[in-house]
Every structure is written in structure tokens, then in C-alpha cells.
Amino acid sequence: MVHFLTPHFGKLIQNIQPSSERLELAETLPQQVRDYLAGNDEFVTRSPHSRLVGSYAQHLTVGDVKDVDFLVRVDGDPEVNEPTVRTVLSELASALRDLPEHLGYSGDTYFDITRNRRSVQVKFEYEDFYLDVVPCIAPNNFGDSIFVPDWGFKKWIESHPRGVVRLIEELDDKYNKKFRGLVKLFKHFRNNHMTYMKPKSYWLVAMAIEAVESNDIDMSEPVAAAFDQLLNHLYDKYHRTYLRTDGTVPRIKDPMLGHNVAWNWERSHFEAFMRRLEDGKGWSGRALDHYDKAEAIKLWQNVFGEEFPTNIDDHAKSHAASRQPGSAYATPTGLILPGAAPALKSTPVQPTRYYGGSLNGKK
């Protein structure tokens, strides 16, 4: 018998969600910095000034929210490199130096401000939290392509982060809220198995989008099976490159603009990723085929670590208690929710007692 362990996966996704404290931090600190920059005379931004991007904006954060990325809009012409990328990044770093005082911090111990290749990073030491502030030229506002500075290339690079956020939302709606869960599992798999040489989160998101859009993943299957298919798809796709001996790494297509986002992927890092994929797909395949539920759980724990629960009785009880007939609602695709979904035409599940058969599984 195939064990999809669907409630276990529901609990796993709950386990890898960021804590409410970290989410609150991710809500409040960026807003303070955004407000500071919007009112700053030294570094002039253009309305609508800023926009959240990255994992947090995509609702794809797993584990701790360590960082939040946001764009600040400046005037300029990327074609003629005006203003120069180095000027913008330097001026932004300089403007942010007064941020600690503005936020009421004194001394240097709580803050670290670093200029990166494409952003200025503000590290809140005490909170162990980073903000990546990315200046951008957004000719048609944030909804369209924008240009971000690249210190190494000394030019403005085209990017479409809000388009990616929209695409993720569309895929999640199309696949009945399963897409984001799949990507979160993939990111958690990486975090669980790779401390060093990790592929970037954005690359994982791009890989997952490509895999799902290729129709090689059957998104009508339970998320356990979809995850197994994702690992197999990626391993097969990159296997030919993996066998090469000339140091080649695969291209990872930007979901919106098509360019290679993994241009700086090192061969040794790619090989490490392939070894983890090979291990992962071995465990997930055996877990799906295993006749013994306990053994299947152990194999999934190899994939996802201790966050994959052994026993879900308490979770099942609370999940069921919040979705009883008489109080639950069903969305047009059948999702059972604890209450009405304002954005959807959900239907109340009338009170009922399921009839006959067996009570608690006993005939």
C-alpha cells in the first residue's frame, strides 16, 4: 500500500513555517527602514519609493526569517548608466549610516551596514536579522521590468521580481495552493542537507517553476508524490551536465526574463547539489513504495530531518476539530477551511453525521 502520509506533510509544512515572532520582525523592521529612506534628503527615492521582494514577499520563507529584501526606487537611465551603479550603492550605504540613530539605537554593536554586489545590507545584530536594500530604476513602476545595479559588472541589470511574485501566486492558485508547499519542501530539503555550497533560494524557485511549467510534475498528486517527481525531474534534467568533466554547470532560466540566473554557480557546488538530489530521490522513492508506514516515515525523516513528524495524532485532532461539518467551509476546488474564505466563493459544510460503516475504524 502506498503511504502518501498526507497529514504528516501538512504538519511538516506547519513545522517549517517561520515563528510568529520572526514574522512580526519581518513586518516591522523593513517598514521602519522604508519610512526612513522615503523621508531622507541625502538619498532621493521616487514614488512609490519601495516594494518588498524575495522569499518573504513570495510567501516562500521556511525556518527562520533571516532576511527580507526590498527595492527602493531611484531616478535614472540604465541605458547610459546614469547614475552609475557604484555611485548609487555608495550613496545608499552612506544614507543608511544614520539609520541606527533614527531608529533609536546607540553605538555600533547593534548594527552592521555592508555594501554588497547588488544591495546594501543592514544587519540587526541583536535580532539576527538582515535587510537587503536593493536600489532600482523602475521605468514603468514595480509591476514591470526593473533595473538593479551590479557592482561587479558596473552596469544596471534587468530584473522582474514583482513578476516572479505574481507568477508564484498564479501557479499556487492554478494548483490549488499546492505549489508554494512544494517549493517550501524543496527549500527545506536544501537547508536540511546543505550547510555550505547551498544553491540560492531564487534558483530553487526558478527550478521548481520550470519543472511545474514543463508539465513533468503531476500536480494533481499528493504533495509527497509531487516532491518525489520534482527531485527526479531535476536529477534527470541535469544528469548529462553532471557527467561532463569540463567544469560545466547548468543554466537556470529566470522565470520572467529567461536569462541564466546561476551564472556564478561553481562546479563543486553543483556536484554537491546533485549528490543531495540523488540521495533525496532515493529516499523519497522508497518511502512512497514502502508497505510499512513506520519505515516510510523514517525514510521521509532522512529527506526532511526531525521536522518530519513521527506521530501526528494531536495535529490530526486539532486539524479535524477546526474543520467540523457545521463550521467548516469548502472552496470551489474542495479545500476544507476552518472558516469562510473571503476571496473565494466558499460553501458552508452543513452539519452532518457520517453514516454507518464503522466507528473509529472498527467494523
Added chain:
Amino acid sequence: MARNRPPFRVERPLSMAVQELHMRDRWPSFTRVGNAGVSVWRGNLQPSEVSGEYGISVEYRLGVPPNVRVLRPKLLKTPPHTYPGAKLCLYSPDDWRWDEHSILACSIIPWTAAWLLFYELWLDTGKWLAPEAPHNENKRVA
């Protein structure tokens, strides 16, 4: 001369066409084949964000309690609250009776989606975590 009207208005049963309108409105994946007397709706339901989709059929003969079956995937073990052939027992006749004014889209289908959720929880825990009524409670068959 005006015809005498009956002292009360006789409500006509909900037609298949009206049932279909409700189904289209609330459950867009379901499609119908049949006629004014008997119809079968087939569609998909996914009870949670991590579940797979279940193929469901609802067979309805006008005025008669509908039969609901899980077409795919095959149900595992022998779940509670089923008749042979993967037919689901969604309500106790002690509590509620199907009549010709009942609306599939507002009763049978949401109960089916919830049944699938509790079935998945039952597979993992061995417990049916929703209200239930045993067959032998009143010796009647739905």
C-alpha cells in the same frame, strides 16, 4: 370563469437544470452528462493543500437520494462510512433526508469534500475524527 386555484402552492421539484446551475456556480470542475430524469456529475476535489485530487462521481435520479462514489484513486483499506463500490455514506437518515428540493451543490458535494479530509486523517490515525452515526442505530438504510 376563473379556474379555482388550489388552496396551497405545490412546489415543483428542483429540475436537473437548476441542480446544474448550482453545480456550475459552486463546483466548476464538475461536468454533467444525462437528461432531465437522471444525470451524473464528474469532477475533482482536493480536501487540503497537501492532498491529491480525488475523482468523484455523483449519480442523481430526480427525487431519489444521490449516489456518490470516489472514482480515483482507489480508496485504501475499507474506510468507514462507505457502501461497497466506494459509495459514500454522507448523512444519517435520522438527521436529514434527501428530497426533491435538496441542492446537491450545497449539501452532498461539501460533505464529500469533508469526507475526503476525514478519510485522509483516518488513514494516518485509524480514527474517524468527524461526527458519525452507526448503521445499527435505527436499522434503516439510507
